[in-house]
Amino acid sequence: MNFSEKLKSGKFLITCEVAPIKGVNIAEVLEEEAEPLRGKVDGFNVTDMQSSVMRLGSLPVCHFLAQRGLEPIFQVTCRDRNGIALQSDLLSAYVLGIRNVLVLTGDYMTLGDHPEAKPVFDLDSVSLLKVASTLMEGKDMKGNELDGKPEFCLGAVVNPGYDPVELQLIKMEKKIRAGAKFFQTQAIYDLEIFEKFMKEAEKFKVPVLGGIIPLKSAGMAKYMNEHIAGISVPEKYIKMMAEAKKEERVKTSIQISVELIKGIKSLCQGVHFMPMGWKHTLELLEATELA
């Protein structure tokens, strides 16, 4: 079963983020990040220069994953390419064996290591989904005929902790109308907020995979609470991380994630791991008994 068929099957799904390195040692990404999770996850999200840091592209990494029989989810942002380049990259992705695409707006350049670069944002996440859907009908965004049409399983993101959440729900519905067949969320730490969000989002009948970012430290949790939109790590988790001895932190972090995943499991159709350099995803998967 491929990712699209699994989504339709109603099975509880696991996806994991793989971040291309800054450089050309692609073996690192493939062997160290992706291979250990072979057979344990349903899809590998390959990020598109996350946090606006210039890196190896998502496209070649997705291609090599696909070649190895590991199912890639090609992340595409609107930050760096205009409509012409985005359409061309989508066609290229299809030719390179990529079938799943996750569309995002993209962080602003000032968040990354090239703050002076020209911001593009020619399309936005909604219009890019619409353009991808149009390509699947055999036409480009201007209505010109394509020679052969690509087929994609399109996805998008949503931030359940965003305030006002109604604004996220309005955009979520637009993304569905524009072609999104699944959603992956910003990291969830507060199950109450997520439950409230899912009560509203359920009506769309589109699979949602809840985001998990394993905590590395109490400091990381505090930083995210202060700076990252829609993230609110409850005080009890911050305390747990703060009180854990250095050598126990991974165990404590896994314990927290397992608790969250158990809660998420009854609310939506999967989890999406964003390890962000944390090296214990496999242990976490085993602890959750999802693997």
Added chain:
Amino acid sequence: MLVTQLKPEEEVLAKISGKRLFIFGCLGCKELYFPKEEVAKFVDGLKEEITGRATLDYLCNREFVKAYIGEYSKEIEGAELVLVFSCGVGTQVVSALLEGKLVYTGCDTLYLNGFQGLSARNFNCDQCGQCYLNYTAGICPITNCPKGLLNGPCGGAKNGKCEVDPEADCAWVLIYKRLEKLGKLDTLTKILSPRDYSKNITEYLSQKEGVK
């Protein structure tokens, strides 16, 4: 120089049809070409009830407009919506002063190369030539959102503040709050097409009739 054009009639009529209107017009300025005759013809042809109209110089002058709003308060109150004929700056000034009122623009504003000096860019109008203010509660998403997003916010705003400038309010949160107050949140469900950058090509403009 800036050029203000009347929006396609169908586009304006779709927004105002059957509504009681108050009309604000700008006489334009030396920096701006304004289609006075076309606007007059369009307004005269409207079947809608007009509670009042005020045409003034410099609709971009906040204090000046504020005084006019005071003078015409009854007529404005009696109208279901305020229709503005001006560049994008004027519309945003009126809309910001009339918090609880629907304010729509009847114009698109474009930039014409060759003019040295003040431009609307300094005042929250990017002269895109396809004014979006009628969908965004009179708050321009192109100049107020660093990403110029047309279909809602990115996921980056924290406590209503922009991910790029934490001092600045997220334009989309402002747009949402204003539309909510006006009972017009359904406006946000429309999927807007990407901005047409070909409208900003000088050659395109200089071929336009009436533009001198």
